Structure formats: C-alpha cells, structure tokens
Amino acid sequence: MMAAARGRSIVIPMRAMRTRRRWRRAEAKVIGEQINEQCVALMHERTDDIDEAIANFAGLDFLEGREDEIWTPVFVMCDLFCPERRIELERAAADICAAKRAEPKNVSAAEAKRRSDNVRDGERLVRDLLVLCGDESGIRTGEALTKLKEIHNAPWRNYVDEPEGLTAIKMSQLLKSFRIRPKQFKQQGKNVRGYLRRDLEETPSEKAATPLPGLPNKVGGDT
Numbered sequence: 533m534m535a536a537a538r539g540r541s542i543v544i545p546m547r548a549m550r551t552r553r554r555w556r557r558a559e560a561k562v563i564g565e566q567i568n569e570q571c572v573a574l575m576h577e578r579t580d581d582i583d584e585a586i587a588n589f590a591g592l593d594f595l596e597g598r599e600d601e602i603w604t605p606v607f608v609m610c611d612l613f614c615p616e617r618r619i620e621l622e623r624a625a626a627d628i629c630a631a632k633r634a635e636p637k638n639v640s641a642a643e644a645k646r647r648s649d650n651v652r653d654g655e656r657l658v659r660d661l662l663v664l665c666g667d668e669s670g671i672r673t674g675e676a677l678t679k680l681k682e683i684h685n686a687p688w689r690n691y692v693d694e695p696e697g698l699t700a701i702k703m704s705q706l707l708k709s710f711r712i713r714p715k716q717f718k719q720q721g722k723n724v725r726g727y728l729r730r731d732l733e734e735t736p737s738e739k740a741a742t743p744l745p746g747l748p749n750k751v752g753g754d755t
C-alpha cells in the first residue's frame with residue numbers, strides 16, 4: 533500500500549479461512565440490502581442525536597494526528613449505538629494503529645521498476661486498442677496483436693524479449709490490472725473472442741483521450 537493511502541486508512545490485515553456455512557452470493561446480497569435499509573432508517577431516526585454527538589465529541593486522547601481524525605466517526609457511532617463496547621473498540625484501535633506503524637514490506641528496485649513499466653505499458657496498450665477498434669464494437673485478439681505490431685513507434689514487436697513480440701497471454705496480463713478481460717462478441721455475424729471497446733473506454737484515466745502518433749485517426753475493423 534502506498535504511504536499516502538496507508539496514512540489515511542484503517543488498515544486491517546485479513547486472512548482466508550473456512551466458514552461453517554457457505555454463503556451464496558444471491559443470499560448474501562439480500563441480507564446485505566436488508567442490513568443497509570436498517571442502517572439508513574436508524575440514521576434518519578437519530579439524525580439529531582448524531583449531530584449532537586459529533587459536536588460534543590471529546591476526541592481520542594490515546595491517538596494522535598490523522599489517526600484521531602480517521603477513527604472519530606467510528607467512535608461517535610459506537611458511543612451512540614453500542615456504548616458498552618467502547619473499551620473493546622479502544623483496544624482494537626490501539627492495536628491496529630500500532631501494527632500500522634510497522635515498516636511495510638520492502639520491494640526491490642527491480643520489482644518496483646517492473647510494476648511501474650507494466651502500468652505504463654498497460655496504459656499505452658489500452659490507448660492503442662481503442663484506436664484500433666475504430667467504430668467497431670471490439671477487436672479480435674489475433675487481429676489486435678497483428679495490428680499492434682504494425683504501429684511503427686510502439687514497443688509491441690519486440691516486447692519483453694519474446695521472439696514473436698507481444699503475445700496474447702502478456703496482453704491479457706497487462707490489461708488485467710485495469711479489469712479488462714477478453715470476451716466473446718459478434719463481429720460481422722460471427723462469434724469471436726477479443727476486447728470490447730466499451731471495456732476499454734470505461735478504464736479510468738486519459739488512456740483514450742487522443743490517438744497516438746504513428747496511428748491513423750481511424751483504423752478499419754475488417755477481420
């Protein structure tokens with residue numbers, strides 16, 4: 533976790549475990565919606581009490597600086613709705629804050645550079661694929677690989693020392709961090725597999741802002 537985000541968060545280590553019952557997604561969703569409705573109703577019912585509690589909150593003298601600020605809303609809710617658990621919450625907050633001060637695991641310079649390069653290359657790949665899609669709803673994986681390597685100022689022909697340059701697997705890995713995955717779609721009446729333009733457009737950032745040098749403004753979508 534980045535230091536800036538770490539300092540503004542309540543960091544809770546978690547580990548996988550086996551539960552006594554298996555929650556089904558549909559069942560969990562219904563229960564979650566019920567709990568959310570109960571919370572909203574309770575908040576509306578006690579709006580004045582909440583405002584008064586915030587105004588009169590004495591602070592957390594066992595926490596300092598930003599930790600005090602982060603935990604204050606949690607303690608306000610505790611004081612209102614379950615004051616008998618205040619000591620338990622104080623103990624948990626103290627333990628979590630102490631654990632957060634531990635040095636995060638170091639990442640080697642080589643690994644940090646690799647991650648940075650992957651993010652940068654992934655952003656470039658999203659931009660290139662969007663231009664290659666043109667007005668089509670998507671682009672086949674094989675077609676994308678061929679056309680990517682035709683971009684004269686792109687790195688895809690000799691990417692990561694692979695003899696054939698960028699591969700379908702590596703392309704999938706670069707796009708996975710942006711939550712973009714290959715999907716089935718129809719192109720000219722046929723079922724094909726590749727990347728949808730709408731998935732590329734939904735990627736947050738300026739990735740699709742402008743065409744890249746070396747590419748025409750529109751590339752045909754023939755298969």
